Amino acid sequence: xxxxxxxxxxxxxxxxxxxxxxxxxxxxxxxxxxxxxxxxxxxxxxxxxxxxxxxxxxxxxxxxxxxxxxxxxxxxxxxxxxxxxxxxxxxxxxxxxxxxxxxxxxxxxxxxxxxxxxxxxxxxxxxxxxxxxxxxxxxxxxxx
Numbered sequence: 001x002x003x004x005x006x007x008x009x010x011x012x013x014x015x016x017x018x019x020x021x022x023x024x025x026x027x028x029x030x031x032x033x034x035x036x037x038x039x040x041x042x043x044x045x046x047x048x049x050x051x052x053x054x055x056x057x058x059x060x061x062x063x064x065x066x067x068x069x070x071x072x073x074x075x076x077x078x079x080x081x082x083x084x085x086x087x088x089x090x091x092x093x094x095x096x097x098x099x100x101x102x103x104x105x106x107x108x109x110x111x112x113x114x115x116x117x118x119x120x121x122x123x124x125x126x127x128x129x130x131x132x133x134x135x136x137x138x139x140x141x142x143x144x
Contacts, residue, residue: 014082017116019043021077027069027132034065036134043085051085053143057136065134069093071126073100079118081109086138094131100124
């Protein structure tokens, strides 16, 4: 029996995706509903290139953010999951001087079904110490 010369991705299987992002954060207890964050993300799905793309993300107006993390950052992420890289993500982020990091996941994602969970590391500029919890909504500019 001949094997196909191409890899067929199981749409029900989880996979790894990696990306780079730059963002501005205005999370603060002194802003309306805790402020939020916005940025751009270039995401590459290593198993399904059709799920890759450039995205704009922002904190929705009806979301409440907690913490103090004013500033900006540029970083990289790794995530695990499946489905479209769009819609809401819950984030917990922190920074110390020039180094930042976060953990994130699709709301309600528990390792099965569509959604993602991951980590990011970044070079940060802003408050010397920051911590925040907030929701972002990803919208594709191209791809996905």
